[in-house]
Amino acid sequence: MKQLFSFIKKEFLHVFRDRKTLMLLFGLPVVQLTLFGFALTNEVKNAKIVVADYSKDIATKQITEKIEASKYFDVEKSLKSHDEIEAAFKTGKIKLAILFPENFNENLLHLHKAQIQIIADASDINTATTLTNYISAIVADYQRQLMKDASIPLTITPEIRMLYNPELKGEHTFIPGIMAMIMLLICVMMTSISIVREKELGTMEILLVSPFKPLMVIIAKFIPYLLISFFNITSILLISVYALELPIKGSILLLYSESLLFVVTALAIGLLISIQAQSQQTAMFGSLMATMLPTLLLSGFIFPVENMPLPLRIISNVVPSKWFFIIVKSIMIKGAGISVVWKETLVLTGMMLFFLTVSLRKFKIRLA
Amino acid sequence: MNSTVIKAEKLTKRYGDFVAANELTFDVRAGEIFGFLGANGAGKTTAMRMLCGLSVPSSGTASVAGYDVYKQTENIKRNIGYMSQKFSLYEDLTVMENIGFYAGIYGLTDKEIKEKSVQLVDQLGLHDSAKKLVRSLPLGWKQKLSFLVAIIHQPKIVFLDEPTSGVDPVARRQFWDLIYQAADTGITAFVTTHYMDESEYCHRVSIMVDGNIRALDSPANLKKHFSASSMDEVFQGLAREAKRKED
Amino acid sequence: MTSVELNNVTKKYDKEKVVAVDDVSLSVSKGELFGLIGPDGAGKSSIFRILTTLLLPDGGTATVEGYDVVKDYKTIRGNVGYMPGRFSLYQDLTVEENLSFFATVFGTSIEENYELIKDIYIQIEPFKKRRAGKLSGGMKQKLALSCALIHKPSILFLDEPTTGVDAVSRKEFWEMLKRLKQQGITIMVSTPYMDEATLCDRIALIQSGKILSVDTPSGIVKSYHGKLFAIKSDAMYKLMNDLRAFEHTRSCFAFGEYHHISFKERDKDYTEEVLNYLQAKGHTGVEIKSVTPAIEDCFIDMVEEKKSEA
Structure with a gap:
């Protein structure tokens, strides 16, 4: 046990002695997230929206003003009927439409509840969800304000509709995607390189x-x-939670457990590469080929798997990051529990056991 | 044998407080085989780098092949050849490809390259292996080949950094034959080695200790001066004075 | 008592195309300082790796301290000290970290076996906070030896410990080996430097995977048959060419400040003929004397004998 401990300590010394790699290891997630996050918020600023107001009362006016006052939205124009919404989206400039039904204020005052319809162009999924989230937040804020003044329970229900992509495939994909990519990169590349380095030395x-x-x-x-x-x-x-305001809906414990599963899979892949590679360069190149490419292209991170031709869809099944990607997406965004992702978890566990067994068996107790 | 090809005057290299090479003053004559000895960390490599134009001296002056080591490093590089034990040849290229590549770098014409290649392969008796990958050659052949490649452009001086490490005794002697042949055509050889018997093959030998040149003369005179029976004894006597043990 | 034994060991690489070790048999006694002498690529490292159980032989058997290198590899692994060809240290760890790491890996501590390495380690101890990558060749070598010794092995395998190290450090290193030998440790060491051969109890000369001879250094010198002469003149390069052209010359090669020459009729003294011949060629300052061959002469002779046989 003491031997193992001393060995682990040595490994940590290697990591901390190499300042450049260390910065890369810890800086990578921050840099990637900031880049993606920045690209995202940039797009969300001053998004052009349209409003179709069938009610035209004090409440709808106040909400519209509130939305317009925020830095995220520019109300491009008011529409007379919702038939015009579709046409507005088709121009490509409008990202979102808000529809107030008739008697909005009256419903609010007498029935204590009212509905507001938010329609987003979900072909750009990240922007659409972010925008609808912002609108919902503004509406909720208005509702709180009313309740404070009127001291009666009121509910304004935002009814969200995603045009062109109602099931929200690919929502917030970049967080799970980055998680998968970074873990693969670090675990596969660093383990394989550090083992091959000992061979070289x-x-x-x-x-x-x-x-x-x-x-x-x-x-x-x-x-x-x-x-x-x-x-x-x-x-x-x-x-993602504090800077990008993208909440985790599911269990954090489950998320970490699934990550552990994935990390061990990645480590086993790294080990397998290190057994084959004779130089650090080969190990690095092999790791990139084994991790970056499939994760970027076949996991659904960038291109939805559903839209791929059949052969690629079949190949994508052997990419561990695809399964991890689905699991994290379900947990983080849909709030799914193990009852939902058990199948994917099983597949990933199988892969982990496979890679671990193969690499342990192939690990040579002698030189080639 | 009278013209001087390397002339160093108080050549010094400092790294902060550390004086790697201290006021080196010496000259090397054309066609001479000059042995440059010293323990690990004595400053041999530093001195050699300055002479090859790879490192700027801190002070002092030096000229190599008539060019100044401060300002005319490009001219120097054109007039010297360099061979170290480690990376001279591309293992994954054939003998001919390696020759062609180096000849090309030094601007030989296609015709010259062809002539040279044939000449080199002849000289080494490598006819059967000319199309083989360098990787598959025995170490002794590789070293001979990389020496001939290093002088393919008929440089005035060739710098040899421990050229014979690990080679068998027969190949080592064949290698020295090549150095003598080159010296005969007027190429000056500047050689470092850990084999003390090889220092006897040099016309003159300098021994560096702690960044200083402690001795410089012909092997015979050095042995006489230090009343030693071999160059190894001369070297051991001087090198043991060394205070610094570090690079 | 035998410590190491090889019986007809063969090792091939590259799908049997390259024969690295060719039917090698030899044995090393307990407490012996045994040298494997030969150039790079002669098969020395392969032999060491077979004995340290890192490589499986393709043919033949070998034992270390009575244990079979294939079957009992686990037992052997714990009991040998091994210093591979390159100084296998972690360049980014300090001297102390390297040593204590290897100590714990072998299930011991620096304190426990400090006595054994004290002589060697004390020389590098002032630099114990320095990273191994920043040490000079001689110091790396001392650290690597300390690391190989830290678990008190009964036998040490040192693969080219002096390659690339300067003459002074080499001498010091051999002095350390002598002291270790006095403590009863069997040492098997390889080197491309022929002059180090005389420092061993017995040596095996090896070339192209084959053993040329196994004997004590003086035994090898004695087995050199015929006479050997040292010769010099004022023009050494010309002398070499002229001597090689001389009709009775068998071989002539540079050897320090002299050329060593042997004749086709190996026991005959050609001094007179040579002097006349060289005078005719215009040489001045000619000196010729009979000399006792060195290990290097013997090695060259054996290699050339092999060549002429083939």
């Missing part, structure tokens, strides 16, 4: 000759990157 020969068990070498290589990955997951989640 010749220290692997000494370790093999020592009574230290090969399995322990592997565990010691795993643990630092496992911890770093968890640190990264935490920082990604913190940034």
Whole structure:
């Protein structure tokens, strides 16, 4: 046990001695998130919207003004009927439409509830969800204000409709996507490189000759990157919740457990690469090929899997990040529990066991 | 043998407080085989880098092949050849491809390259292996080939940094034959080595200790001066004075 | 008592195309300082890796301290000290961190076996906070040796520990080996430097995977048959060419400040003929004397013998 501990300590020393890699390890998630996040909020500012007001009373006027006052929206024009909404979207400039039904204020005063319809162009899914979230927030804010003045319970229900993509495929995909990518990159690349480096140095020969068990070498290589990955997951989640205001709807514990599963899979892939590679460059290149490309292209992170041709859809099934991506998406965005994602979890567990067994069996106790 | 090809005057290189090479003054004559000895960390590499135009001296003056090491490094590079034990040849290219590549870098014409390639392969007796990957050659052949490639452009001086490390005794001697041949055509050889017997093959030898040149003369005179029976004894005596053990 | 034994060991690479170790048999006694002497690529590292159980032989058997290198690899691994060809240290860890890491990996601590490494370690201790990558060749070598010794192995395998190290550090290193030998540790060391051969109890000369000879250094020198002469003149390069052209010359090569020459009729003294021949060629300052061959002469002779056989 003391041997293992000393080995892990050594691995950490390697990580902390190499300042450049260290910065990369911890900086990567922040940089990627900020880039994506920045691109996103930039688009959301001054989004052009239209309003169709069938009620034209004091409440609808106040809400419209409130929306217009926010920095996110420019009310492009008021429409007379909702038939014009579709045409407005078709121009491509309008991102969102708000529709007040007749007797909005009256319903609010007498029935204590009213409906507001928010229609978004969901072909750009990230923008659409962000915008509807903002509108809902503004409406909720107005509702609180009314309740304070009137001291009676009021509810304004926003009824959200997503045009062109009603099921919201690909919502907030970039957070789960980045999580998958960063964990893969760090675990696969760093483990494979650090093992291959020992081969290049010749220290692997000494370790093999020592009574230290090969399995322990592997565990010691795993643990630092496992911890770093968890640190990264935490920082990604913190940034997404507090800086990007994208809440986690499901269980955080479940999210971490699934991440653990994924990280171990990634580590096993890294180990497998390190067994084949003879130089650090090969290990690095192999890791990039094994992680970045499939994650970017086949996991659904950038291109929805549903729209792919059949052969690619079949291939995508063997990409672990696809499954992890679905799991994280479901937990974070839909608030799904294990009862929903058990199938994907099972697939991922299978993959983990497969890679772990293969790489442990192939791990050589001798030189080639 | 009288013209001077390397002339160093109080050549110094400092890294902060550390004086890697201290006021080196020496000259090397055309066609000479000059041995440059010193323990690890004595400052050999630093001195060699300055002479090759790879590192700017902190003070002092030096000229190599008639060019100034401060201002005319490009001219220097055109007139010297360089060979280190480690990376001279591309292992994944064939013998001919390596020759062609180096000849090309030094601006030889296609016709010259062709002539040179044939000449080199002849000289080494490598006919059977000319189309083979360098990787598959024995170390001794590789070293001979990389030496000939280093002088493919008939430089005035060739710098050899531990050229014979790890080579078998027969190949080592064949290598020295090549150096002698080159010296015969007027190429000056500036050689570092860890084999003390090889220092006997040099016309003159300098020994660096702690950044200073502690001795410079022909092997025979050095042995006489230090009343030693071999160059190894001379070297051990001087190098053991070293205070610094570090690079 | 035998410590290491190889019986007809063969190792091939590249789908049997390259024979790295060719039917090698030898044995090393307990407490012996045994040298494998030969150039790069002679098969020295492969032999070491087979003995440290890192490579499986393709043919033959080998034992270390009585244990089979294939079957009992686990037992062997815990009991040998091994210093691979390159100084296998973590460049980004300090001297102390390297040593204590290897100590714990072998299930011991620096304190426990400090006595054993004290002699060597004390020389680098002032730099214990320095990273291994920043050490000079000689110091890296001392650290690597300390690391290989830290678990008190009964046998040490040192693969080219002096390659690329300067003459002074080499000498110091061999002095350290002598002291370790006095403590009863069996040492098997390889080197491309022929002059180091005389410092071993026994040596095996090896070339192209084959053992040329196994004997004590003086035994090898004695087995050199015929006479060897050292010769010099004022023009050494010309002398070499002229001597090689001389009709009775068997071989002539540079050897320090002299050329060493042997004749086709190996026991005959050609001094007179040579002097006359060289005078005719215009040489001045000619000096010729009979010399005892060095290990290097023997090695060259054996290699050339092999060549002429083939």
